[in-house]
Amino acid sequence: MSAHRPRILVIDDEPQIHRFLGPALEAAGYEPVRADTGAEGLQAMAQRPPDAVVLDLGLPDIDGKQALIRARAFYEGPILILSARDMEMEKIEALDLGADDYVEKPFHVGELLARLRVAMRHALNRAGAPAVVHAGAVEIDLIKRLVSRDGEPVRLSPREYDLLACLASGGGKVMTHRQLLTAVWGPANAEDVQYLRVFVGHLRQKLEADPANPRTLVTEPGVGYRLMVDA
Amino acid sequence: MSAHRPRILVIDDEPQIHRFLGPALEAAGYEPVRADTGAEGLQAMAQRPPDAVVLDLGLPDIDGKQALIRARAFYEGPILILSARDMEMEKIEALDLGADDYVEKPFHVGELLARLRVAMRHALNRAGAPAVVHAGAVEIDLIKRLVSRDGEPVRLSPREYDLLACLASGGGKVMTHRQLLTAVWGPANAEDVQYLRVFVGHLRQKLEADPANPRTLVTEPGVGYRLMVDA
């Protein structure tokens, strides 16, 4: 299955929560990501935005409210608040600060999962901004997952698209072999440069006017590849 | 921006609830609308759609679940469930049936209002999504739950419609196998891609001019399917 399971970041200092929420999430088809402190959680969110966040307000290092505010500064996805305390004011504040739901501890796993589904249902409708990258005659719509050349749609295989998307998201910067390989083929294949050669070839065949003299997908010898995005 | 205050329909048989929720809503800047039975509530919703609904599950005339299902058939706004019972299964069912939140009685007014704000915040994002989607010769009315091809109505089974509706709500985006499966068959069946193959086949049979060469319901190999909605 190439479409990855939704990644749920759980930020909680109690190992117990992770121990039983992790497997539950996994059983429900999600990929749980663990963070034990607020700082760790915020870093994880910034590094690779998860599909949803479960945040405990009672963290040892950062005040829960502060964590929520700082998270909302750059993260738009669903955030569910967990809290041991039954304080109305806290709930109201959290919800008004941008949390999508609030669950009291102790909670039923089924209910948490249901509320997670609701939050992600809402997130689906939140139509994102049109993230479209232009590179010469090539146009890449990263949201619709659509690629066209001179206005004509181009059919790409999953790997081909993932590779192109990775290059496009770099914003014209050189992407090293390692970066591309780990992103598309996973960390285990970070050394198989040959994959890149083959698939870059495929992409050039489909996207370049003259595949032998690439002007859009350029190779940076010894380093990696670069997509020449328009300014 | 609507000219008048947001109208909140409260469906509850207990006069007590209306007595203290009504003024609270009014104080918060809303215009409360009262319904004492399920039938009355549904009628009010159909007659003049409120900006949000607060629905008590323990109604005397209609089963709460049924009321929710029937409401969701034509009303897309926020629905908050009220219930005296603390039953996990009921919560999960209600949330999966399309409710946006679930509050147990007795509740704090402040919390209810906060959750209402969250729900309406979500509704804002949801707004703007067209209720009728055109894709080639196919027309899908997501509210009336009606599908037609070249103006001729098309009969679809429940699953077939749900699948098509999910594709249509994507607005031309690719919907991954996982997204479609979790939305239509539930998270438990997120891996059964075979369902999709079978039902996509059915839909093509009914909707495509040449089912063997689909131009409206396109497959994105390795990723999912896409409905080619008109621009």
Added chain:
DNA sequence: TCATTTCTTAACGAAATCTTTATGCGTCGT
């Protein structure tokens, strides 16, 4: 209840994709 529709599941051939190996070309340093 019975009849009809709908859903689930399995099997199979066909097609597309991925992986791997092989080969040729050019550059660079020795």
Added chain:
DNA sequence: ACGACGCATAAAGATTTCGTTAAGAAATGA
């Protein structure tokens, strides 16, 4: 000049993914 190295392309085989069909189970409605 020579070999080493990185890059590009081609092609074959293995694997995965798709679409179709069909038959039995389950749900629906009269």
